[in-house]
Amino acid sequence: MLPFAEAFFMSSHLPSSQSPRIVILGAGFAGLRLARKLANKPVQVVLIDKNNFHQFQPLFYQVATAGLAPSSIAFPIRKVFHKAHNVHFRVAEVDRIDTLSNSIHTSIGSISYDKLVIATGADTNYFNNKQIEAHALPMKSVQESLYLRNRILECMEAALVADSDEERAALMNVVVVGGGPTGTEVSGALAEMRSFVLPKDYPELDFDTMEIHLIEASPRLLGPMSKDASKRSEDFLRSMGVKVEVNTLVESYDGHTVTTKDGRTFITNSLIWAAGIKGNVLEGIPEELIIANGRVKVDSTNKMLGSDNVFVIGDVAIMEEGNFTKGHPQVAQVAIQQADQLYVNLLSQLKGKKMKPFHYKDLGSMATIGRNKAVVDLPYIKFQGFVAWVFWLFIHLMSILGVKNKFFIFLEWTVNYFTYDQSLRLVIKQKPRDGEASVK
């Protein structure tokens, strides 16, 4: 017999329907897109996420550096489905899938499915380095970005009352590990804070002594982008006073000292870890289908290998396609395009028609380093500098969900641009829990 909670939730909390039930796990770029496409179609959709909001991850770094409010880059999921009578959203943590009984097990009980779509995205990868995991600051959710903002501001407050120069330096210095778009963008934003914002708030501190290091293991920043983009982004960062260390592998961090493989050390109380991600894999997925960084093997239609009714899309999926022999890049466009194709395929499958293979159309990539400074690689043209920066602003503004969010972000960016200021430097946090470490 099923435990009470499971039996209770299994049937009674979702309306009965004659339509096939598609359960979508995760309301990120992939899951939310698919659920929106399936709205008011002849299926019952159950969308599950552990948060009641969708997060726009590309702008996390602006929350972390006090440029945007968390609410500007998060959107309540229920609001998306006001007019979708066949979509049922549940806030729950999914623990396990059971492909034998076609059901999933969550924090609110079990739910059965006819078709399951796993779109749980990815989380920070510390490559099994427990010491770094214990001390580093990740940036993979709104909550973590807010924590990072608090941390940076608290360190400045503590620096004011530090007992020694060494202690003050550790509180003020920041080390960013990982020279991909996230690491590059957050380093640039921190450099701007150091130049324009922090000296006004903390006139008693000498920001000429504050060091921002960006450490990257490979020979260049923004590895997947063009060499021009890498070179210009490095030049931009260096011109802003960021110390860029390429070909440098971080081996350990004890909360105070960062040690690299070649024996160098950097002193900081704040290490931002942007060096890798791993898929959010659920229990119940056959182990042989999961590769080292937690991505699940799928066929050309995003069907989990060996299954007929379980699909995996977005960051957590790995598909070999054409030139993408090691899988597609883990970016929003892949998640969105896979959701679009799966939408067509699910309806085809339900009608007994053949599904079509997925082909990724690379629309280009971009990163911003600071005001008037960005790099853009489009399929036929690459450009950097002011035009790239305006292009970056426009694309990101258009991609944000919700008219109100677009408006607030536009307003915030305009005010910040002209005033060289950010108004969100509030330390908002819960009462400290037992054993929680202070920034010192």
Ligand SMILES: Cc1cc2nc3c(=O)[nH]c(=O)nc-3n(C[C@H](O)[C@H](O)[C@H](O)COP(=O)(O)OP(=O)(O)OC[C@H]3O[C@@H](n4cnc5c(N)ncnc54)[C@H](O)[C@@H]3O)c2cc1C
């Ligand atoms: C800081 C940062 C910057 C980025 N910048 C860019 C960029 O500039 N351009 C770009 O294209 N891409 C960027 N990306 C990558 C992009 O955000 C991802 O590729 C994209 O979000 C993947 O979409 P997804 O739907 O697969 O996963 P996600 O968008 O991560 O969504 C996964 C969802 O699943 C939910 N979830 C996970 N596990 C569970 C569980 N067990 N139970 C319930 N719910 C669960 C999560 O809450 C989340 O809502 C960035 C990522 C980060 C972190």
